[in-house]
Amino acid sequence: MTSQLPALQVVVPLVCAAGCVLLRSAFGAWLLFSVAATASLLTAVALTVQVWDGDVIRYEMGGWPAPAGIELVIDQANVVVLLLLGVIAVIAAAYGRRSIELEVPLRRIRMFYAAMCLLLTGLFGITVTGDAFNLFVFLEISSLSSYALIALGRRRRALLAAFQYLVIGTVGGTFLLIGVGLAFAVTGTLNMADLADRLPAVAGNRAVTGAVVFIFVGLAIKMAVFPLHAWLPGAYSEAPSVVSIVLAAVGTKVAIYAFARFAFTVFGIDVVFTDLPIGEAILVVGSLAMLAGAGVACFQQDFKRLLAWSSIGQVGMIVTGIGLATASGVSAAYLHIINHAVIKGALFAAAGILLIRLGSTSLESMAGLGRRMPLTFGAVVIAGLGLIGVPPTAGFASKWALASALVEDDRWLILIVMLASSLLAMVYVGRIVEVGWFRAPADLDERTAENVDQATAAANPGVVRVREQTSVLMAGPVALLAVASVYFGIDASLPSSLADGAARILTGGGAP
Amino acid sequence: MIATHYTYWIIFALMMIGLYAVMSHGNLVKKLIGLNIFQVAVFMFFISLGRVDGGSPPIITEGIEVYSHPLPHVLILTAIVVGVATTSVGVAIAIRIYEAYGTVEEDNALARDAAEEGTQ
């Protein structure tokens, strides 16, 4: 049974998706989604244990040896992402039980869970595959399901955001396909390991350069690297809460992993970072993203939109670590992938609670939150401190790691940019604290009624019904993630060893 | 060079027309049509990689020795399906946008959202 785990990682959520469609009850669909999430987490844990010592598991699909067949590859570089996906999926399952009921019309809930299962299928599929074209197929599965899920947001702008994401996301996917095609044209293979074997023979080939550039640009769109980030703020802020949590915590991270996989193990450090100035380009766009993301976040009037812009800055930070192409840089990037997922998961989950309690996520409606909902507000503040990078939060641990990696590589300018972006983070987190703690709340009942009116006026059937109580199933995940964001700051041994293992595989020239 | 590569260049020109249509047009349906052209051009690129001079379709028949490579064909079969799936979801979202905004022009819809924000 254990030898089948790589395939099960993808197949279980897929079968559950089909099951959700067959079932007649919304509760049953939720149950199936929970089963899929839990099973994926357990599978991911089991796989992590198997590759803990640096082993690589190869699984031949259909019994055909690669490169004729498609193989799945599990190593330390992707179990991190698998674990993260599994944890976020379980959290989404717990959180979604109440939140989806309140945000999505009843008759759509079964299909909603089916789409969530498919999103998981796609994300897991991208992460485990060892075949370049197969990666494209699963990328499109995850993208298609996220377009549909984002479009279900309560306001009509969700539709526009989903459409814009669809267009730009498809262009990105097609760019990836072009890149894979160019690499295929000069090697004749799609298998990542086989590509890595054959590419050195055609080094310096202009088609290989083209392949690297197109794959990089295509994935950069999916990663929302500045200046290709335009789709992200709308998509993250308008999607239903659960979808926001999953996309913000792991959506872009999977694309970052895919890029690292292509850059380090398929094309190799020599081609991507030494022969081509891709590394420098990443450092430039990463720095710009840190400044622009954090800077624009300071001027947002909506909590979720603020968080989305902050994500653009944080993605910039992660890709900067990758762009350094050193073991410590990649390790810092992985560490920040983990920590940022935890922090942003907590914040978007808190935003979902606000939506249900206040009927809106505008900063204005958060006035006086500290006194009215101290626990939620406390979680927001703790996670916010992590975004700034205040010790002893997880954000500090990963920023420290990235700073050391930058110093090691003598990148002082980027270090200054990073510090500046942390200052900007202090500004936007400060605004939330200011509104929530120091500003007096307007009369609650009146404001709530007004917000609901606006939502109704938006002519969307998914009007949020305001609740007086926060369900434990929603508060629990927020608390758990907030606590984890502090815990990973104090005792970073688990995330660090995972990140170090990943960096070893990627930069050590290990087999893809 | 020209004799062996002109196919690629015309295909790239088609990609350019498609990409331009996607980005320059504000009409959502037109964007999807442009996206189709762009993707189909990429499909042609893949198929052209599989061709061999004097080859036959890769259906094994007695007496035929040279076949075109089946792998690009397989990939593009999958990619065509991905393309039509994207189109269908895009069309569904475009219809919903029309119902919510009364327009399928991106600029008008954005303007209506901005106006709504202004009145609040």
Added chain:
Amino acid sequence: MTALDVASGVLLLAGSLFAVTGGIGLLRFPDFYTRTHAAGLMDAAGAVLILLGLLLLAPDLGSGVRLLLIAAFLLVTGPTATHALAHAARNDGVRVWAEREDKKR
């Protein structure tokens, strides 16, 4: 060159002629109905004649049967489509062209 080749050539040429005239008609005719007529001619007469021409050259029975089937289906669906187009246009109130109107303009 056998008699079969000649016969097939004549059929192919005739079919192509119909296709070309149909195309010219589609471009040059003044109103919707006459253009539909040209288009209908193209796929009924043009395509079927070409298919018959190919039939005479069919290498084996299987291809021959397939060509015949295609021709049969085209003979049924082509005129039906033309009919549907014209019918829909009439329902929609598309008017028939008359020379006098044209001169007035």
Added chain:
Amino acid sequence: MSTFDLAEAVLLGILIVTAVAITRARSLFVAAMLGGLFSLVTASLFVLLDAVDVALTEAAVGAGISTVLFITALALTNSREATTPRRRVIPAGLVAVLATAGLVYASFDLPGVGDPDSPVQTHPITDTYLRESQEDLHVPNTVTGVLASYRGYDTLGEVVVIFTAGIGVLLLMLGPRRPADEVKDRAYLQTEYRVLRVVSKTLMPFILLFALYVLLHGEYSPGGGFQAGVIFGAGFILYTLMFGLAAVQRVLPMRTLVVLVAVGVLIYAGVGVATMALGGGFLDYNEFNPGNPSGGQVAGILLIEVGVGVTVAAVMVAMFYSLVRRGVRR
């Protein structure tokens, strides 16, 4: 210049002209129909390039399904396009030109089209797919063999993509029905278009028979589950156009369709799970008949093709239903 080159150049020329015409057309109906033409010419080009399976699919999908989707979208929205604002032209043009320049740059080191010594043609998998597959699978159409067996996992992904699209469209299109319009449509259909109705009713069995042929004969000739599913779906769409939604829903209610969508996916995934249970890898059809692996392969391929066909046909029809049910709102 050989006949091949001439034909290819002509087709590519038509494609360029069509593509330019599409971007310039302000009437979206014209653009949608030209899009269908574009796909049909592309399909011809694919035949010329020896990709007969792809040609069949492109003709069915590009000229068929996509065009139907666009026309439906136009029926439910606006059919004229506003003029493109100037400020969009320059950035869009810049990106398009840059991307193309990158591709042309890369193309200088690409092997020529049709070069028998290119890396693609000399890679060992070429031999695996074209020669060894005849011993391993006994499937003369190597495209089907590679699609369903060697890269069967990709094809599972393909089915999941279609499944996802179906779920996405249903999620977005679930909403108010308009029964009043339906009754009116029905009355209208009864009196008008008698010829069309008779012809389409006569053709219906042939369409379904052809779909079955394409499904079952996919191992020997172009075709397979996907193409069969599209043809099958097209048959039902034609029937819906002629006789109205109510009539066709008596034969094939929405609920059944939704179940079929999931069943197709489950057939495919189930084959994989069954091979796992038999002790092999996921989708390792050899396990079905360990004594005679190629027999197991043929059985596995047929099963998954049926799964693909069921899902594709059901998704096509379900999408069409939900779009039509949306009704015209002007």
